[in-house]
Amino acid sequence: MERRRSFPDLIAGGIFVLIGGAFVAGSLGYELGTPLRMGPGAFPLLAGAIVAALGLAIVVKGLVAGEVVAFGPVPWRAVAVIVLAVLFFGFTVRGLGFVPTSAVTALLTTLASSRVRPLVAVAVTAGLTLASTLIFVVGLQLRIPLWGPWLGF
Amino acid sequence: MDLLDNLALGFSTALLLQNVLYCFVGVLLGTAVGVLPGIGPTATVAMLLPITFSFEPVTALIMLAGIYYGAQYGGSTTAILINLPGESSAAVTALDGHEMARQGRAGAALATAAVGSFIAGTVATVALAVAAPPLARVALRFGPAEYFSLVLLGLIVSIALARGAPLKALAMIALGVLFGTVGQDIYTGTPRFVFDQRELYGGIDFVSVAVGMFGVAEILRNLENEQTRTTVVSRVKNLWPTREDRRRIVAPILRGTGIGAALGVLPGGGHVLASFTSYAVEKRISKRGDEFGHGAIEGVAGPESANNAAAQTSFIPLLTLGLPAHPVMALMVGAFIVHGITPGPNVLTDEPALFWGLIASMWIGNVLLLLLNLPLIGLWVRMLRIPYQILFPMIILFAAIGTYSLGFNAFDVYAIVFFGILGYILIKCGCEPAPLLLGFVLGPLVEENLRRALIISRGDPTTFITRPISAILLTLTIAALVLTVLPAIRKRRETVFTEEE
Numbered sequence: 001m002e003r004r005r006s007f008p009d010l011i012a013g014g015i016f017v018l019i020g021g022a023f024v025a026g027s028l029g030y031e032l033g034t035p036l037r038m039g040p041g042a043f044p045l046l047a048g049a050i051v052a053a054l055g056l057a058i059v060v061k062g063l064v065a066g067e068v069v070a071f072g073p074v075p076w077r078a079v080a081v082i083v084l085a086v087l088f089f090g091f092t093v094r095g096l097g098f099v100p101t102s103a104v105t106a107l108l109t110t111l112a113s114s115r116v117r118p119l120v121a122v123a124v125t126a127g128l129t130l131a132s133t134l135i136f137v138v139g140l141q142l143r144i145p146l147w148g149p150w151l152g153f
Numbered sequence: 154m155d156l157l158d159n160l161a162l163g164f165s166t167a168l169l170l171q172n173v174l175y176c177f178v179g180v181l182l183g184t185a186v187g188v189l190p191g192i193g194p195t196a197t198v199a200m201l202l203p204i205t206f207s208f209e210p211v212t213a214l215i216m217l218a219g220i221y222y223g224a225q226y227g228g229s230t231t232a233i234l235i236n237l238p239g240e241s242s243a244a245v246t247a248l249d250g251h252e253m254a255r256q257g258r259a260g261a262a263l264a265t266a267a268v269g270s271f272i273a274g275t276v277a278t279v280a281l282a283v284a285a286p287p288l289a290r291v292a293l294r295f296g297p298a299e300y301f302s303l304v305l306l307g308l309i310v311s312i313a314l315a316r317g318a319p320l321k322a323l324a325m326i327a328l329g330v331l332f333g334t335v336g337q338d339i340y341t342g343t344p345r346f347v348f349d350q351r352e353l354y355g356g357i358d359f360v361s362v363a364v365g366m367f368g369v370a371e372i373l374r375n376l377e378n379e380q381t382r383t384t385v386v387s388r389v390k391n392l393w394p395t396r397e398d399r400r401r402i403v404a405p406i407l408r409g410t411g412i413g414a415a416l417g418v419l420p421g422g423g424h425v426l427a428s429f430t431s432y433a434v435e436k437r438i439s440k441r442g443d444e445f446g447h448g449a450i451e452g453v454a455g456p457e458s459a460n461n462a463a464a465q466t467s468f469i470p471l472l473t474l475g476l477p478a479h480p481v482m483a484l485m486v487g488a489f490i491v492h493g494i495t496p497g498p499n500v501l502t503d504e505p506a507l508f509w510g511l512i513a514s515m516w517i518g519n520v521l522l523l524l525l526n527l528p529l530i531g532l533w534v535r536m537l538r539i540p541y542q543i544l545f546p547m548i549i550l551f552a553a554i555g556t557y558s559l560g561f562n563a564f565d566v567y568a569i570v571f572f573g574i575l576g577y578i579l580i581k582c583g584c585e586p587a588p589l590l591l592g593f594v595l596g597p598l599v600e601e602n603l604r605r606a607l608i609i610s611r612g613d614p615t616t617f618i619t620r621p622i623s624a625i626l627l628t629l630t631i632a633a634l635v636l637t638v639l640p641a642i643r644k645r646r647e648t649v650f651t652e653e654e
Binding site: 008009011012015016019020023026027030031034035036037038039040041043044047048050051054055057058061071072073074075078079082083085086087089090091093094102105106109110112113115116120124125127128131132136140141142143144 | 204207320321323324327328330331334338340341343345346369372373376377378541542543545546547549550551552553554557558561563564566567569570573574575577578579581582583584596600603604607608611612613614
């Protein structure tokens with residue numbers, strides 16, 4: 001078989017090794033216990049070690065006979081905007097209230113697409129805010145204030 | 154005539170007005186997300202799960218189940234009309250179904266898919282009603298050692314059936330199990346991996362994991378290369394298949410139903426396997442084998458029936474053992490737990506109305522789907538024209554609201570960002586998200602039963618191999634593991650999946 005190095009394999013394996021390793025390191029801080037009474041650290045230690053070992057195997061395989069996966073382009077703008085939008089939602093929904101938070105989140109999200117026109121973005125924002133208010137607050141009686149305390153009412 | 158009594162109880166529950174209504178809402182939403190590319194049933198169920206918390210348990214489960222099998226239905230519509238399978242199991246339907254549409258026989262293909270699915274759904278619902286109680290009785294005798302081995306088997310078999318590299322699928326399962334350990338330890342109450350954040354004491358919510366991995370990550374995938382979706386949709390006319398067509402679809406529908414009902418029980422994407430297997434079978438035994446791939450109606454009838462039958466029978470492991478066979482089922486485990494019901498063999502004895510009501514609702518759901526799909530096909534076709542620029546902000550916003558409403562906890566919302574990005578990177582590297590979610594839901598069960606079994610056996614680990622049922626299950630687990638990792642078999646498995654794609 002032809003030897004081929006696979007970049008995605010290395011990343012995936014690396015992530016597994018990193019997360020598995022972090023959990024192993026963390027679980028050593030908890031009591032391991034005995035087989036009869038396993039402590040809180042034993043199971044995560046085992047699972048973390050398995051994740052790290054599998055990650056290592058994927059890395060090795062990626063160096064020798066990797067899987068050909070096209071990594072493709074990364075939509076950096078979409079990633080940044082969506083992360084920002086969701087974080088904004090979580091951070092402000094209590095303070096600003098449902099309506100303003102939803103509107104800003106929706107508006108930010110529409111910007112993730114490079115092809116959206118400003119007018120369409122505003123229309124989508126208005127429509128989604130109205131729809132989600134009707135569905136979640138009016139229809140489903142979600143207990144989130146429409147306008148939050150930060151706005152001074 | 155226990156079965157009849159039970160079914161009568163089921164139908165009297167399922168036919169309550171609010172249950173029929175939410176069954177309808179479920180299959181309607183399911184069909185919609187099945188038709189719309191870019192959002193699948195897993196993300197939808199995850200987003201809607203918080204809403205159902207205020208419902209009666211049976212109503213909530215009926216609606217969630219409706220979304221699941223409704224999506225199987227909707228996926229085939231897009232597969233036939235625009236060669237874009239909305240669900241992975243509909244990929245086979247696209248082969249011959251879209252070819253039929255190009256020959257101007259879209260109506261016949263859609264009708265075949267709908268009728269086949271209906272017959273398969275009906276038969277599989279009966280199979281579910283017959284097979285579930287005996288299985289549940291067996292499962293009642295399971296101790297922690299057996300449960301540990303069973304869950305392990307379920308996890309390993311789910312990779313054997315998933316697509317993609319087995320090593321990565323295995324790592325994804327283990328990673329899911331690992332994330333499942335975050336939060337307070339069940340026996341000692343020690344908070345684990347919480348970084349002193351009180352919000353994490355209850356663990357990571359599986360809704361956040363599912364919405365992140367299946368919703369956010371999927372949207373990022375779709376935004377990679379934005380193209381205007383082809384809106385060239387063939388006109389649908391002449392729904393009713395010709396007499397010749399009707400004669401040709403009977404046997405494939407019945408065979409597909411059998412294959413689907415049997416394979417659906419397997420954990421991890423049994424419905425995908427079912428439709429591929431049915432297609433291969435039909436192609437092999439057909440006298441017109443060369444027509445396959447060029448619009449053979451058998452190639453639509455068989456796989457469509459198989460995938461729908463499998464969608465129904467995949468509820469068997471969920472209802473009898475508490476083992477989810479599909480990421481949507483994993484979410485339903487969560488739905489059971491939220492309503493204070495432990496999924497597993499006890500559901501049948503403790504909540505007979507819920508158990509039989511859910512089964513009966515599946516048949517009602519199939520009737521509703523038939524009524525929804527054939528006359529309203531034009532509406533679904535029009536839905537395909539909704540531009541993605543409107544769709545994805547809606548998904549993100551609803552995902553954020555849905556996860557926040559779980560417990561009015563901003564951490565759940567931040568978690569979807571984390572799992573969205575992690576999922577996106579891992580999916581890009583060729584890892585499938587479904588095994589991670591299964592591992593995440595089943596991981597705590599593995600740990601709990603492992604520790605309980607060891608306490609009962611006084612710390613003797615041989616308990617897993619000295620108890621016969623547990624030993625058999627572990628042997629099967631190892632066999633499944635060896636089979637998946639062995640390269641020769643892996644190659645054959647790949648050809649099964651990539652054939653004709």
